[in-house]
Amino acid sequence: MLLKRLTEAMGPSGFEEEIRQVIYEEIRDHVDRVYTDALGNLIAEKDGTRPGPKVMLCAHMDEVSLMITHIEPNGLLQFAHIGGIDNKILNSQPVLIGDSKIPGVIGSKPIHHQSPEERRQPVGLNSLRIDIGASSREEAMTLVEPGDVAIFATQYEEIGERKAKSKSFDDRIGCAVMVETLKKNFDVPTVYVFAVQEEIGLRGAGPAAFRVQPDISLVLEGTLAADFPGSPGHGKATIQGNGPALSVVDSSSIHNRKFLDHMVQVAEANNLPYQYRKTVAGGNDAGRIHISRAGVLSGVISVPTRYIHAPAQLISLDDYENTIALVEQFLRSVEQGGLGQ
């Protein structure tokens, strides 16, 4: 199962070897060329039958994760974030460390031992440790070392009504949409960039776009579904189950209104649900792509993801399938001359 293979694979920002290999195996038989650039972006190309316009699709492979920074004499591990993580969600989470996936659990002082003041204070990294069951630094060092990365040990599971739970739907769901898309044939040249290092500052996609020089770019993302109780109507960035979310403005891009209207038109013409991403918070690789070289006409389609950047994230499989359908129809529209200058 594609979503299980993609979401369970390890791929902290800058350490994308495993997820890159998983994706490579998935796509190698479906594309004309596939290669890795200096930063580690996996770039797959399909020539199509016509010279242009060249469309670059992009989803990032990396995930928010942890890095071991220090091993204490008692064998407990101190760690830092890679990407944005809320410390409140870390306590008692099982994790897997390094290439050999050493299991560990994040621990802190139990509530019984916390002073009233400690109970009130926000959780800081200095009060959290990863416990791998070692009782000394020496013992721990036989299994891990500073600089090893750790991911959440979450298993993919389909739950409830057409929902799926796993880690790293941000942005393995975008990767999955690309894998499904590249199995289809389009007349125009398409380039699929599985980007590195998005979560730590959009570092992979810019160099990839510089190399690819696309005419049009479409970024596929998992974005925050803020439809939790307590969010006011205008605080709900996206709503799970309401369809693919189209980006309007975020901290990295102000999207071209013509591009946005075009996507809306494609969705409506094909009876596909869609929603606007109603927040300016967050950023993604489009922020680098659209100002690459002399500028690239760009847009973003996202699958709403609840509990984003947390160990267990939740998506709607209907949103996922509708996103795949919308991306296909978008590319069909480009085949027919859509978004021509």
Added chain:
Amino acid sequence: MKELIKRLSEACGPSGHENNVRDLIRDAVASYADEINEDVLGNVIVTKKGKGTDRKHLMLVAHIDEPGLLVTHIEGNGYLRVAQVGNLEAAYLVGQRVQFPNGTVGVVGTHHVNDAGDVTFMGLFLDIAATSEAEALEKVRVGDMCTLLQPVVELDNDKLVGKALDNRVGCAVAVEALKRLKDQEHDVTVVFTTQHGVGSRGVKPAAFALEPDFGLVLDGVRAGDYPGAKRIEVGLGKGVAVKVLDRNVIVPPPIKNFLVDQAEKAGIAYQLEVYPDGTSDAGAMLITRDGIPTGGLSLPLRYTVTGSEMVDLRDVEAAVQLTVLALQQYNL
């Protein structure tokens, strides 16, 4: 020129949705341009060929965007929810009138607060006199942006007050410079850039594509000559400000010195801009490709970000003169 500043200032051109300003600019430069183009980011690129045999390519930059409010949500009862795009203060917006590019006007309201400092963007809304979502949708859509609605007012012969004078005054200076430039030696491209206020996203692709030998950026700078102002040695009526440093750029000293020398020789009033909090497109331009030598000339403005920015037309004239001179005399 006063008329041009007024037209540009009153136009609605939030970052990313600069169409209305773009149209005014295209009209204003039409008779002074050899060619007018537009790129993917919406930058207006105006070329004026030089007459020299050993021509350099000089790029003059003025951003056309201003901060705006983005409609993120339409309530069932017709109120609009908004988010900020660019540099705005929530508390300064309460009670202001805003205008959309299609002419729709609204008033900014806020949830009740006991302290003006507690006003947040999450608590702001726009009232466009719609009583239902359907009625609101006849005028605006999610994703539309609006800007302040403020007429330009003449306080005396020299002083104008209005919104978005940062940087529509810079745009007017660029238009006027194009008009006055005649038979100059070098090729000049004036780029009216988009999306400055969200991180110089317009100038980067433009400078990459044009690969000029030299860049000169026109922008507004906050003046420090009013009571309680955060310190900066720039005042109204004291001349054009030659940029030394802002948050994103340290102007290479030979460029700053060239601009100062030209001003001194011609007797043009100038002051030096040293403003670590300021931003301009100069920083992004300087580090495009393998580096583009870039300088900046700024227009002093009081009360930036409030919607009532004040400019002195004598500074504007000085800016035009120094811009024209720099483009004509460029020899670096």
